[in-house]
Amino acid sequence: MTAPGISQHGHEYQLDSRTKQLWSRLDLQGKGELDLNGLQLGLHNLGHPMKNADHLLQQMFQEADTNRDGKIQFHEFQSFVRQAEAQLWNLFQSIDTDKDGKVDKLQMERAFERAGIAVPKDRLNKFFNHVDNDNDGYISYLEWRLQCETVKDGPKGNELIIATAKRMYQTGGMQSAYRGVTMGLIGMFPYSAIDMSVFEFLKKTYKSYVSRRQGIPEDEIEPGNLVTGMIGASSGAFGATVVYPLNVLRTRLQTQGTHMHRATYTGIWDVAHQTLKNEGVRGLYKGLTPNLLKVAPALSITWVVYENSKRFLRLE
Template sequence: MNGESHERRDQRIQDLWRTLDTRNEGQLDLHALKKGLRTLDHPLKNADDLLHDVLKAVDTSGDGRIQYNEFRVFVEHAERELWQLFDSIDKDNSGGLDKNELRSAFARAGITISNAKLDQFFDEVDVNHDGEISFEEWRNFLLFLPGGRSSLGAVLSYYSATANVNQEGDVTINDTLKGFDFLPPPGYFIAGGLAGMISRTATAPLDRLKVYLIVQTNPKQAAIEAAKKGAPLQTVKNFARPLIDACKDLWAAGGMRSLFAGNGLNVVKVMPESAIKFGAYEAAKRALAQFEGSDPKHLRPTSQFLAGGFGGVISQCVVYPLDTLKFRMQCETVAGGLHGNALIIQTARKMWRQGRLKPYYRGLGMGLAGMFPYSAIDLFIFENCKRFVLARKAKKARCHEDDVEMSNFVTGIIGATSGAISATAVYPINLLRTRLQAQGTVLHPPTYTSIWDVTVKTVQGEGLRGLFKGVTPNLLKVAPAVSISYVVYENSKALLGLS
């Protein structure tokens, strides 16, 4: 094989055995094998599951230990199979494998591998980094592959099992801290924070309009009467009347400044909320992938749904007091009243006097009940639609999904769709929560004793339609907000080198 003499091969195998047998006992148990591989700094040194498979494959006597004669037979058999695979890939008979030869071999084997994964595998095996994998490098890296050495699929599975490729694209060989390897890189939190800040500022006036309509408890009588009389055209006109009147009222209360009331506080609140939501979502995906034994990018539908819900709930718990303060401040904004920091301070003091910390967490249960399905539905729809689009493009281009890109326009459309569906599904819950948060303010003077109380009073006073009050401006706000958020998030991840 590769022009090596019999004597040279014997000497090399003996030298390898002496390196592995660090205790010079003439045999290797699992602990000794692991210690020897660490001396070699071999990729298997910490891959405990694979080490059991190696020990079982080499130990033909079944005594739980590897003797030299068993080791020699295993190595010679492994090298023959590795040479046959190497020679079949080396189409130009140069004695070395370049990336194009490897890529072509994977394609012939019907295996789709991304360019990034191929680069990582190649760089790991090409020890001297001369741009070519020699048989010696190929053999040393794959020697302890337990079986299937004539299959590139087995080689790729072996590499994936021993190499943990982190999200920055660096390769580390199973040296992550047990119990903490589900934590995502900080770049996900940064990307999430930027996405939340930009999208929320761009849609602040629509958010302001939504809150203003929600806290009003007296619906426009003209719209109701027109509907009763069966005047469709008049109904449509009066349906838009509350929006027009609300815009006029808000403008009269302070012009452009009134439309952005609470946005500073909103940004302070939404940056950590969005950062934690996306970061916790990525962490949940990794944790559930470990539980499943799968890839975080290809979770089961149930796990995908739960990961999205967990991300939303964790972020909601952290920022809920700021969320309540923002709603209360917006409901205290009236013509001739305080604005800006003065209004924030006054509102915070008023809430403290009403019950110290309790008013800040009023409606938290309802908030979590609404946030879990909202975040779960939103992220579930977005991720699956994104995967569907990328799979179609990859199939059309005959490449791996990681090597195709999705345009910002498509990302925005998918984001707007997922956001609109999830927001509509949980809107009644959020409306009731908002009224609990805003109770006792200038725009919403009624007070409630519980979640049940606010539900009963809303339905009795405004009917079931009252549960969807403000849904129109909410959708006008949510669709572009979520769309912008996902576009910023995906582009920020790309800039930070995250997948």
């Protein structure tokens, strides 16, 4: 089924025409194919909001690359766009329960309820009025799909920063600029204490072991860079693991209500309660492995530089 007021042939023709136009603006070098970097460059050239959404962009690329050759040809891109258009239309139809080709505010509210999403009245009104371009009290399919069009002339640079600051202030006042700061401070102090304590403990244990093995005083033993790096990586990884749940909760507080994290929270205890209720304890450790892959080598280098700097400056 096609959008209301448009024949099947006319709808497909318009869609293919838009697809070709978009492809020509993405395929900057005119090769007839795009790799992931080329797609990102094309989106950046268009000023599209997905240009910096690496994870979503990679997921989209993998779905479009049906022959798995690491590149998207036009026919693959066209097929992907058609599928996306069909999904968009199906979603519109699921909201348009009386099938009159338009969505009113009550239908939108009930759709959110069916999805289990609690949307405050003021946010619903703001969203509805934003989509309802002609202010007739209904959202047509054309207005619906316009929300998914490419953003061509959005704010950039300082203008974007100012616009974001204004939007943050309007939605949450000055408090919105400090979302998650409590969790950040709570996590910072124990992390530093754990990291330094574990490092000194492991360093002392190593020196004691070498002292007994070689029969020399501990004061004469200085761990080399390799040992120092291993100890630093271990202490940093341990500290990061202990405080990681706090970082997860802080991040969710800061990103709540965004495209990447739809849920909203009333505060620290609410985000903790919802996370444990919906995902269990494992939800507090989502993303721990890549975090450790970053933290361990970073702390290893930090401690090596720190220990060498102390010796160079004779601060011991």
